[in-house]
């Protein structure tokens with residue numbers, strides 16, 4: 001059990017509120033300069049060939065398991081203190097690097113959601129995205145659609161861009177998120193996001209950690225077809241699952257994947273979700289119904305913050321009275 005003081009509890013509640021309403025938050029000074037340098041070294045040290053050749057890569061996509069585990073371990077260790085203080089009891093799940101080679105137009109990333117990794121009716125999953133250099137629209141900063149996590153889920157398996165039908169309308173809602181090295185962008189896995197290509201002269205490296213609610217189980221949605229799935233088999237898998245296999249296609253199709261620690265819990269259809277324009281506009285613009293719901297949630301959180309503030313002041317007052325009484329008695 002991690003012990004947290006009142007001021008920190010208020011900070012946590014405020015962060016919770018921001019994530020609930022907008023689906024993302026930025027934390028300043030998340031990594032120190034020393035940690036930035038250390039993680040950059042971890043990235044380059046033993047960089048596998050199947051990653052170094054790509055203009056755009058995520059390290060969990062490599063078939064070099066020792067490298068992936070080393071990366072995951074280093075990211076967890078360097079993010080741990082900050083995460084423990086902002087998300088007490090949350091699980092530190094898989095960690096990976098995302099790199100964009102310099103001056104490559106094809107490193108642009110389309111609008112997408114991240115993989116469905118927990119039962120989202122009960123639990124939360126966030127990506128904590130930390131650039132190791134300053135990022136802006138010229139070298140691959142992220143762009144995102146605030147509040148889009150309130151829409152229904154588009155994708156189960158993640159990292160595939162959303163249906164073309166919605167791209168045009170969604171583009172109007174994207175905002176750019178320029179950041180300094182060492183800041184962290186924390187966002188809900190359901191939040192629609194994308195990133196600019198890296199047109200600068202240096203590599204853009206980001207360290208990312210997935211964090212999940214306490215007591216949640218990691219779920220992996222295995223597609224029946226990697227290109228156009230009609231159905232997913234849902235597996236309960238061990239934490240850090242994405243760091244543990246040689247290559248998606250090969251391993252997931254053989255018995256290794258269906259080992260004892262990975263339990264199948266059923267299948268789910270790859271429904272082609274249809275949204276009406278109205279639904280999108282109302283969610284992203286805060287329609288009256290959603291507003292009511294969010295309003296109630298916000299009142300609850302604000303009330304908790306007020307109570308914490310009062311408790312803190314009472315605590316200070318008690319201390320003052322004690323000191324005063326001691327003075328009088330002397």
Ligand SMILES: O=C(O)CCC(=O)C(=O)O
Pocket residue numbers: 098109114127129140141142193194195206208
């Ligand atoms: O690093 C990027 O450009 C994309 C990041 C992303 O999509 C993610 O962390 O989920």
